[in-house]
Amino acid sequence: MRVDDNARPTGQSEAVPDEGGQARKAASRGVVWRSPSALIGGVLVAFMVVLAIAGPLIWGEAAERIDAGAILQGTSAEHPLGTDNLGRDLLARVLVAGRYSLALALAATLIGAVLGTVLGALPSVLPRRGARLVTGLVNALVAFPGLLLAMFTAVIAGLGARGAVLGIGVAIAPGFARLTQTLAASVAGADYVAAARMLGVPRRRILARHILPNIAEPLILTLAQSLGGALLGLAGMSFLGLGVQPPDFDWGRLLFDGFARIYVHPEVALGPAALVALAGIGFNLLGDTLARAAARSSAGRQESARTEPPRAEGEPDPDAVLEVRDLTVSFPGDSTPVRGLSLTMAPGEIVGLVGESGSGKSLTAAAIGGLVPYPGTVTYGRLRLGGADIAGMSGKELGTALAMVFQDPMASLNPALRVGGQLSEVAVVHQGMSRADARRRAVDRLGHVHLPDPAKQAGQHPHELSGGMRQRAVIAMGLMGEPRLIIADEPTTALDVTVQRQILKLLREVVEETGAALLFISHDIAVVGELCDRVVVMYAGRVVEELPADRLAAGAAHPYTRALIASLPDLDTDRSRPLAGIPGTQPAPAQVGVGCAFAARCALATERCRTERPELVVHGPHRRVACWEVTS
Numbered sequence: 006m007r008v009d010d011n012a013r014p015t016g017q018s019e020a021v022p023d024e025g026g027q028a029r030k031a032a033s034r035g036v037v038w039r040s041p042s043a044l045i046g047g048v049l050v051a052f053m054v055v056l057a058i059a060g061p062l063i064w065g066e067a068a069e070r071i072d073a074g075a076i077l078q079g080t081s082a083e084h085p086l087g088t089d090n091l092g093r094d095l096l097a098r099v100l101v102a103g104r105y106s107l108a109l110a111l112a113a114t115l116i117g118a119v120l121g122t123v124l125g126a127l128p129s130v131l132p133r134r135g136a137r138l139v140t141g142l143v144n145a146l147v148a149f150p151g152l153l154l155a156m157f158t159a160v161i162a163g164l165g166a167r168g169a170v171l172g173i174g175v176a177i178a179p180g181f182a183r184l185t186q187t188l189a190a191s192v193a194g195a196d197y198v199a200a201a202r203m204l205g206v207p208r209r210r211i212l213a214r215h216i217l218p219n220i221a222e223p224l225i226l227t228l229a230q231s232l233g234g235a236l237l238g239l240a241g242m243s244f245l246g247l248g249v250q251p252p253d254f255d256w257g258r259l260l261f262d263g264f265a266r267i268y269v270h271p272e273v274a275l276g277p278a279a280l281v282a283l284a285g286i287g288f289n290l291l292g293d294t295l296a297r298a299a300a301r302s303s304a305g306r307q308e309s310a311r312t313e314p315p316r317a318e319g320e321p322d323p324d325a326v327l328e329v330r331d332l333t334v335s336f337p338g339d340s341t342p343v344r345g346l347s348l349t350m351a352p353g354e355i356v357g358l359v360g361e362s363g364s365g366k367s368l369t370a371a372a373i374g375g376l377v378p379y380p381g382t383v384t385y386g387r388l389r390l391g392g393a394d395i396a397g398m399s400g401k402e403l404g405t406a407l408a409m410v411f412q413d414p415m416a417s418l419n420p421a422l423r424v425g426g427q428l429s430e431v432a433v434v435h436q437g438m439s440r441a442d443a444r445r446r447a448v449d450r451l452g453h454v455h456l457p458d459p460a461k462q463a464g465q466h467p468h469e470l471s472g473g474m475r476q477r478a479v480i481a482m483g484l485m486g487e488p489r490l491i492i493a494d495e496p497t498t499a500l501d502v503t504v505q506r507q508i509l510k511l512l513r514e515v516v517e518e519t520g521a522a523l524l525f526i527s528h529d530i531a532v533v534g535e536l537c538d539r540v541v542v543m544y545a546g547r548v549v550e551e552l553p554a555d556r557l558a559a560g561a562a563h564p565y566t567r568a569l570i571a572s573l574p575d576l577d578t579d580r581s582r583p584l585a586g587i588p589g590t591q592p593a594p595a596q597v598g599v600g601c602a603f604a605a606r607c608a609l610a611t612e613r614c615r616t617e618r619p620e621l622v623v624h625g626p627h628r629r630v631a632c633w634e635v636t637s
């Protein structure tokens with residue numbers, strides 16, 4: 006058991022980019038951009054852009070030149086795509102029409118995207134009845150055939166380019182609205198949105214600050230893909246005579262004019278049709294590539310956010326299993342749920358990370374395991390596991406050295422697969438074991454966590470096991486590798502009290518046998534005091550106290566730790582009176598002020614606590630505390 010005295014306050018390190026992480030991320034993006042579909046899409050879109058810019062400048066005059074001697078001709082050396090009823094060169098007209106066609110498609114896509122996003126976001130800000138009405142409208146619009154919607158709108162808005170653009174925009178909008186609704190609903194369930202709601206943040210502000218920034222990326226990607234669809238739709242409208250009217254012309258209009266002669270001179274219709282098809286394919290491929298690149302870069306985003314340690318931090322601790330320095334996790338909207346956290350763990354050590362809900366415990370664990378969800382950003386001065394920099398570890402290495410056990414075992418196990426198969430997969434993928442060996446190891450590991458009939462349970466699906474047995478199976482999954490560190494995030498919260506005890510006993514046993522360190526995350530300070538060697542107390546994203554677990558009852562110094570302990574009932578507690586709670590609430594990650602975050606709830610707080618943040622400093626052997634009243 007060891008207390009880390011080397012931690013430095015945050016914000017003093019001059020971070021340099023992690024070259025390994027950046028290189029891997031760039032390589033991963035490179036693979037996407039070098040794929041044949043990306044290359045074809047890129048070339049086609051680049052060609053369309055050049056055509057839109059240069060086409061009218063180069064061929065504008067030729068496209069308008071009337072030649073009474075060359076009316077309605079087919080292919081010739083002078084007119085490769087023939088001529089129209091005024092003798093104008095159709096190749097020149099097709100090349101010139103690119104600019105107008107693309108501009109109309111862009112306008113229709115933007116109208117559709119704005120209209121759809123507003124419609125999709127409205128249910129998040131409207132009262133319940135209004136929200137239902139809008140959702141019903143969106144559902145009805147999605148079910149309505151797009152082309153009919155476009156035609157109705159175009160007829161109502163008036164024949165011509167404006168009507169067609171509006172029509173296609175309206176036809177695109179329901180897709181955007183549905184996407185926005187789905188994305189907004191997934192973000193609306195997040196804790197930080199719930200927290201903002203509870204704090205009384207108005208709905209409009211929640212939408213603008215918390216929801217829209219988090220769903221912007223997929224919407225923008227869909228916009229690129231919709232461009233291709235809009236282009237085809239507009240060509241269709243012009244082809245049906247509902248779009249661009251003479252003397253203006255776009256590709257659809259040229260197709261419409263050429264179609265009457267298709268049996269005599271098919272080339273006059275083929276030219277515009279080919280360009281519509283090529284542009285549509287180009288935008289779709291590009292949109293698809295952007296979406297794949299975004300998916301890869303968001304998966305690697307945490308990697309890109311990592312920083313190298315500044316030299317002043319001192320050399321890494323060679324004996325530490327886990328070494329974290331100045332870990333910060335932030336989200337858009339000025340929200341920083343973890344602030345400059347430092348933690349060192351020795352082999353075989355059990356460290357309890359405690360704090361109220363929302364103090365940043367789970368995000369700390371997620372950052373160590375590289376699991377912070379997009380759009381979170383992780384920075385740190387140092388993050389080492391088993392003596393190696395986590396940024397330099399492959400997925401396999403990290404998967405073998407780190408085991409994570411979460412609150413809900415059902416969420417960690419795939420309900421469609423047998424337990425043994427899931428465990429074996431870990432060994433096959435991470436350790437390159439043969440299926441038969443992996444299966445044998447899986448049964449062995451299930452026996453190791455005291456499942457009564459491991460061979461039988463390996464053949465069962467997760468729903469056939471009890472909650473406690475599932476959690477044992479998840480722990481066994483972590484033991485398929487050779488973990489140096491086990492992170493257990495509220496592993497017993499979903500279990501009843503007797504099973505809780507068994508799982509805690511099992512975790513201790515596993516630590517003793519394997520020598521792995523255990524980071525045990527809990528809001529239950531009583532359980533932590535019993536199981537752990539050392540306790541780290543978090544409040545509003547920062548460590549406020551660190552002390553040996555056996556000193557918890559008598560030696561806790563920080564008023565927050567003392568309040569947490571005081572809120573626990575014991576045998577002498579008068580059960581007829583309400584439990585001693587901590588008055589007030591923890592500030593949300595975006596609302597932590599300059600001073601001590603606990604000051605507003607602290608009976609000992611002075612003016613200094615409100616204006617100046619206390620650093621975590623050594624306060625007796627193996628103890629650190631961040632409190633002016635205790636340390637000054």
Ligand SMILES: Nc1ncnc2c1ncn2[C@@H]1O[C@H](COP(=O)(O)OP(=O)(O)OP(=O)(O)O)[C@@H](O)[C@H]1O
Nearest residue numbers: 196197200336342361362363364365366367368378
């Ligand atoms: N994806 C996210 N985007 C923005 N904020 C988030 C996100 N995930 C978590 N947060 C915020 O970060 C803060 C810390 O969350 P975290 O889950 O780490 O807390 P915790 O201490 O583990 O709480 P609990 O005990 O309830 O799990 C919370 O206020 C939460 O709203």
